[in-house]
Amino acid sequence: MNGQTRLSWTDVRDEIRARILSRTYAPGDKLPRDEDIAIELGCARTTVHRAMQDLSQIGLVERKRKGGTHVMTDPVTRATFDIPITRREVEQRGSKYGYQLISSTLDDTPMPVMARFGIHKPCQMLHVKALHLADNRPYIFEDRWVNTRSTPDILNVDLEVESANEWLVRNKPYSRVDVRFYAMNAQGESAKYLSTTAGTALLVIERTTWIGQDPITSVQAVAAPGYQLTALN
Incomplete structure (x- = not known):
């Protein structure tokens, strides 16, 4: 250089x-x-x-x-928000962690995901759905899109064994993160995978990250009823 x-x-x-x-x-x-x-x-x-x-x-x-x-061994890139490794979060609560990959496919980005990334044309990204468990009970249902142009190595990861959440936190530092918290009523997949009835109020944590101008990943993490978000200073 x-x-x-x-x-x-x-x-x-x-x-x-x-x-x-x-x-x-x-x-x-x-x-x-x-x-x-x-x-x-x-x-x-x-x-x-x-x-x-x-x-x-x-x-x-x-x-x-x-x-x-x-x-850093576990880069958390403290720009504005520390993205947690869900496994650690479960274990720190004294629970046994479990993980299930639901699906992993290359799909065209839908309009809501394009809006989150700030892109104007659909493109193929890795679409991953997974369930995190605590003591064999549903904990977080994760619906994630990963940009394989900025993060090609994700295609070599065995997502049956290692969650995209943990791999990305450990291996893909980011320069910017947008975070949204909101409530939604359980329906469809969220009700099914979190083993709750339709209409139950659920907390959604939505995170989207970039490296420079390039999108990395956008995830909707839907928490099971009773989930508590704790922040320590």
Whole structure:
């Protein structure tokens, strides 16, 4: 990335982030010293320092005064919201976690999903439906769309074994997330998979993520009756 023009801190940030996303720097890896990156990229050390500060703030790297900079093992990208791993959420409540893949197909995006992503033409994405369980009872029904252009590696994941939720949190850091909370009445699939009667009030957590301008995933996580959302500061 050496060139004639002087790089800005955002240029350096984007280059390091690209290396993390491409697994040039894998989770847990120690990054080169700021001084070495500055020499490689032909910029000032202070420029690298500012870029690393931003990457630390969004949760991609961890910086320690004498320990250097490491790629986060479980990147949560704290832009505005920490996306939980549902398995951990269940286990932290003292329950036994279970998971069932309902379906995984390549489908054309419907209008509501296009609106969430801000795209104007239908395109094929991976459509995943799955059920998370706590103590063998329905916990969250997940209806998810994944953009395979920005996230092609998802096609190599055995979603029968590992949930898209957990794989994406661990492997696909994001730069932006939109989150909506709303209530809906159980009907159709939500009533069926959450084992509840039609008309029951359910909490929906809708999350959509991007990396730069590229959509990553949009999910409607419909929680079973009695679900409680807890935030700790």
